[in-house]
Amino acid sequence: MELTDLKNTWGIVKTPVKSAEDIQLMLLQNKHPVLKKIRRQLTVEIIGWSIFLLCYYTMFDGHYKPVWINIALIVSVLLSLIHNFMGFRLAKYPLNGATIKQSLKNYLHKVKIYAAISIICRALFIVGLLVFFTYDLSFNSKKYISLALIILIFLIQLFMLYRLWATRRKNLEAAVTAFN
Secondary structure, eight states, X not given: OOHHHHHHHHHHSXXXXXXXXXXXXXXXXXXXXXXXXXXXXXXXXXXXXHHXXXXXXXXXXXXXXXXXXXHHHHHHHHHHHHHHHHHHHHHHOOOOSSSHHHHHHHHHHHHHHHHHHHHHHHHHHHHHHHHHHHTTOOOOHHHHHHXXXXXXXXXXXXXXXXXXXXXXXXXXXHHHHXXX
């Protein structure tokens, strides 16, 4: 199809008419399907981690561990929850600029910061869990192998998270350069 044909076809297509109320209704967070899923996931994680924090002290012998280890675990879980809430806010308010290009640039900047925080928070979360669950264990060769496998799985998870954010950042950078 030639460019002129495409332009002519574009001009013929009728744009659906939406009232201001319809547009406002579409913009509400309760109506956006992606935000609904993110909010649902955030709610499940908050409930799950809250139950964990209420029970870890007795179920996982937190009362036998030093205070600093309990604080490290609590802080790592709270960092994870705060990070997830920040992600929800990032997805909820993507536009922040006078033009689409400026909004994309601002969003790209926010995503770069959020990606770095995401990887750091996940690493701190993993360290907090590992420190809590391995404190005061007597290790033998089998436990060292198990710990090495767990650490390897966590490192793979961190690497996959890095790749995910690198791909997202690359796609956003391509969208920004497409406007030039």
